[in-house]
Amino acid sequence: VQLVESGGGLVQAGGSLRLSCAASGNIFSIDAMAWYRQAPGKERELVARIFSDVRTDYAESVKGRFTISRYSAENTVILQMDSLEPEDTAVYYCNVEAYEVTYGLGGPRYVVVWGQGTLVTVSS
Secondary structure, three states, X not given: OEEEEEOOEEEEOOOOEEEEEEEEOOEEEEEEEEEEEEOOOOOOEEXXXXXXXXXXXXXXXXXXOEEXXXXXXXXXXXXXXXXXXXXXXXXXXXXXXXXXXXXXXXXOEEEEEEOOOEEEEEEO
16 A cells, blocks of 8 residues: 655645545555644644544644545545644644455455655744
């Protein structure tokens, strides 16, 4: 399974950005797709996650400002970020929990895959 991220960049406080992540490869099924972020000097943290049953989780700091959505047919997850704050500045990573097709015995294999990261900078 491979991930390709797009979006990110520089925006002023109060602005909006949209991140996209597309999964490809020998995907049998996807359990969850998520966005994490890591700011300088801080640990990586969960921003938002969407499960196969469309349930979502959000970090408290982004509730009401960020929206995660998934286009299942394209195995794509979108993070719409509105009312951005300087504190949102970080490298954002896409994360996918999926089952990968295998061609041997044992059935699909569970994998956790990370994207390469995309930088979001919010200026004050």
